[in-house]
Amino acid sequence: MRRGVLILLLGLLLGAAGFAGFYYLGTAACRDLMREPQPELAWLKKEFKLTDAEFARISRLHAAYLPQCAQRCQHIEALSQKLRELLTQATNVTPQIQALLAERAKTRSDCEAEMISHFFAVSRTMPPEQGRRYLEWVEHETVLRRQAMEARHHVDQAGPMTDEHPMHHVQP
Amino acid sequence: MDELLREWRVDAPLPPRFQEQVWRRIERAAARPESPPRTLLSRLLGGALPCPGFAFACLAVFLALGMAAGAWAAQRKTSRLDSELGLRYVQSIDPYRAGNSAP
Numbered sequence: 001m002r003r004g005v006l007i008l009l010l011g012l013l014l015g016a017a018g019f020a021g022f023y024y025l026g027t028a029a030c031r032d033l034m035r036e037p038q039p040e041l042a043w044l045k046k047e048f049k050l051t052d053a054e055f056a057r058i059s060r061l062h063a064a065y066l067p068q069c070a071q072r073c074q075h076i077e078a079l080s081q082k083l084r085e086l087l088t089q090a091t092n093v094t095p096q097i098q099a100l101l102a103e104r105a106k107t108r109s110d111c112e113a114e115m116i117s118h119f120f121a122v123s124r125t126m127p128p129e130q131g132r133r134y135l136e137w138v139e140h141e142t143v144l145r146r147q148a149m150e151a152r153h154h155v156d157q158a159g160p161m162t163d164e165h166p167m168h169h170v171q172p
Numbered sequence: 173m174d175e176l177l178r179e180w181r182v183d184a185p186l187p188p189r190f191q192e193q194v195w196r197r198i199e200r201a202a203a204r205p206e207s208p209p210r211t212l213l214s215r216l217l218g219g220a221l222p223c224p225g226f227a228f229a230c231l232a233v234f235l236a237l238g239m240a241a242g243a244w245a246a247q248r249k250t251s252r253l254d255s256e257l258g259l260r261y262v263q264s265i266d267p268y269r270a271g272n273s274a275p
Contacts, residue, residue, distance in 0.1 A: 003222040011234035018238030019245070026246020030253045040264060043257035065265065073267045115266060141258065143268035 038062075048130040057125045065118045072111045079104040112143065 029046075036042035041062060045055045083100045090097060119138050123131035187193075263269050 004219075007222065007227045007230065011231050014231055015234035015238030015241075018235045019242035022239045022242030023246045023249075024242075026243055027249050030250050033253070033257065040257050040261035043254065044261055047254070047258070062265070069265070069267060111267060118265060137258075138262070138265075141262045141269075142266040 048126055048134055054125055058122055061121050072107060076104060076107050
């Protein structure tokens with residue numbers, strides 16, 4: 001009986017060691033990724049199988065894009081703040097409110113255009129096949145995908161945001 | 173020895189209510205439940221497991237199960253981290269997704 005218990009304990013110990021060993025080895029790549037200064041970019045490198053040179057170019061593009069993006073966001077936020085102030089006093093859509101709405105919409109549109117432009121630039125930096133995959137992925141994951149507004153009004157599935165989206169026809 | 177035993181007489185009186193106590197003890201013994209059958213685990217630990225062949229097989233099974241569970245858990249963690257990092261990348265470039273916590 002005592003020998004049986006010892007063998008059982010040894011079995012459990014072996015099982016635990018097997019679990020820990022395989023878990024440790026299996027998550028080694030994750031830990032390496034998380035140790036990078038920018039894990040999300042390191043993930044991009046791994047996911048789209050980028051070379052060091054491609055990764056360096058994409059990192060530069062990314063670093064150049066972010067401050068411009070932040071600037072546009074701040075501008076949109078300032079416009080929204082002004083709009084909120086005007087709306088608290090207004091009872092109608094005044095020309096000033098209309099102008100602010102238009103300016104905010106224009107800035108948002110510029111923001112999206114810059115973002116798409118960034119996606120193209122990044123995809124061109126990648127090998128062609130990976131570039132196409134990247135564009136498909138960002139289209140699906142970002143604001144470019146079919147949004148609540150279109151879905152609410154039952155826009156056809158084959159609308160401009162899905163299969164017929166111009167980004168699908170781009171050869172990076 | 174046999175002769176001596178035949179000649180031996182016990183003169184000491186029996187304690188009071190001796191017979192009654194004897195019957196009571198018999199009743200108690202009859203009413204006592206039988207000892208439970210040995211469980212599968214105790215039979216395994218006491219009988220089969222100490223056999224070398226069976227013991228090695230059991231150890232191998234434990235090890236294989238542990239490794240499989242470890243690989244599965246690692247796979248799950250890796251895919252979860254992949255999704256998280258993908259989302260972080262998207263949130264870093266898409267201001268409209270920056271506030272969203274789910275992909």
